[in-house]
Amino acid sequence: MTSLRVLYAPRDIAGQPSTWARGMRALGVHAEVWSFGEPAFGIVPDRVWDADRLLAEPEYRWQVLDHAVRNFDVFHFQYGRSLLNAHEPLLPALWDLPLLRSLGKKVFMHWHGSDVRLRSVHMEREPDSYLKDAVVDEVRIHAMVEIARRHSDRMFVSTPGLLDYVPDAELVPLAIDAEAWRTERGPEPRVPVVVHLPSKRATKGSHLVDAALAPLHEEGVVEYRPLSGLSHSQVKAEFARADMIVDSLTIGDHGMVSVEGMACGAIAIAHVHERNRARVPGCPVVEAVGADLGDVVRRLAGDPDERARLRAESVAWVHKRHDLGTVARQLLDAYREPPVKVVADRPDWPVVEGRGRITALEAELSRLRQALGRQGDRAATVPPRSVRDRIEDNPRVHLLVRRLDGARKRARVKLVKMGALRKRS
Known part of the structure; x- marks a missing residue:
């Protein structure tokens, strides 16, 4: 205690x-x-x-x-x-x-x-x-x-x-609460279900996943289910019926999707750089990149014994390494460690808004100037500041406007509901 x-x-x-x-x-x-x-x-x-x-x-x-x-x-x-x-x-x-x-x-x-x-x-x-x-x-x-x-x-x-x-x-x-995600599995299916559920498609390389797995789906090798926008309970339900789950192909690390999938007994597939595999020896996430994902999934689909082995290994890995009890103790x-003394090597505070931010803003200004171009015979000018710009400059006014807008939207919803009730009566 x-x-x-x-x-x-x-x-x-x-x-x-x-x-x-x-x-x-x-x-x-x-x-x-x-x-x-x-x-x-x-x-x-x-x-x-x-x-x-x-x-x-x-x-x-x-x-x-x-x-x-x-x-x-x-x-x-x-x-x-x-x-x-x-x-x-x-x-x-x-x-x-x-x-x-x-x-x-x-x-x-x-x-x-x-x-x-x-x-x-x-x-x-x-x-x-x-x-x-x-x-x-x-x-x-x-x-x-x-x-x-x-x-x-x-x-x-x-x-x-x-x-x-x-x-x-x-x-x-x-x-993860490993026990809460545990799923009872039956015999290995003839046509395994493969799920891809990215938090952001551009971040996870979803275009590579679609390109590799859509042909396998059409051939009947797997049932490919690209998903998005699910609630937490819906994610658990989908992972419980999935046989394989494809995580990120573009980061070099596996993420939460792999952990949740393995906890359910699904096989996680992701690109995990060899440097990162060396840091966590024994990680059962199956390696794949965009170029070979189709071959990896096809091989697993045709090898039910390998799938069964990977399922058992993945569940054990999550319970040993990722269960919330283990992580909480860490x-x-x-x-509980003694406080670490703060040693400042210089008195100034580092500048956070760095050159990268300035470069991005300058590029955006250049793009906007080019887009404005010239209008007829006279040079285009920067448009005047909008009412929205002026409101957002004043946090208190901005907050008031947001509250009024919220009240207006709630009133509109009530009017719609009242209209629907009148129609029923």
Whole structure:
């Protein structure tokens, strides 16, 4: 039993903080998950704070900070964001980390993916990199990691590949309630079901998956089911009937989809770079890239004995490495470590808005100027600022307009319902 009180904020990234909190509570630790703004994918945190009020009302931000400081000992932040920095227009990024440390709090930063991946590094190692056409502000990423490194007790990463970008972080495996996802499996089917459920199609290489598996579906080798936009319960139902699940082909790491699939007894297929496989020996995720995915799936479809072996190995792997109890104990050990002394090697705060951001803005300005061109015989001018632009410059007015717009929409819904009731009567 411990007296620690743990806060996970400011977002419930992929439902991981909620899972950690359940594991912590099972260990006798008080843990809560806060979300600034409504969470996605039907996730239900312990507390949701109004993101618009955080932006517009300093008193509201103070209420959040005061409540957090009074009620928690450990602050475990996500995705390069802290308790209030994303909603503070005047102070620098992650400004509250040293404040919390000065108040005797433990502070941890957890990196999850695109918050730390550097395009220059990723492109060298991944020929199908999802960052190929992306604009990544690497100066900003370096600065954010440097601030977190200097002012956190420890940093965590959620997948092995992220150690390429934050080598001094601790790898915390993706957590899942393994028993809750367990699925009873019957005999190996003649035509296996293959599911692809990306959070973002462009990020996961879905065009490569479709190109490889659509022909196999037409041949009757597999039943291919590309899915999207499902609730948490729907995902569990689909994974329970899936025989194979294709995760990302363009990142070099497997993600939560692979873990959930393996917990259900499905076979996970993804591209996992050999550097990352070496960091977690024995990982049962089947290797595939876009060029050979069709051959990999065809081979597995024709080998029911191999599928049965991989199913058993995958379930055992998830229970051993990814179960929420195992991950919670790892985190609790970190929370109990003595505080780390902050050593600043320079007095200035790193600049977060780096050259990458400036380059992207300059490119956008150039594109807009070119698009405007010339109108007849006179030079085109930049359009005047719109009413929306002027409203968004004033956070309080912006908040009022959003509230009025919400009230208008709710009134419209009520009118529609009343009209429907009149028609029935």
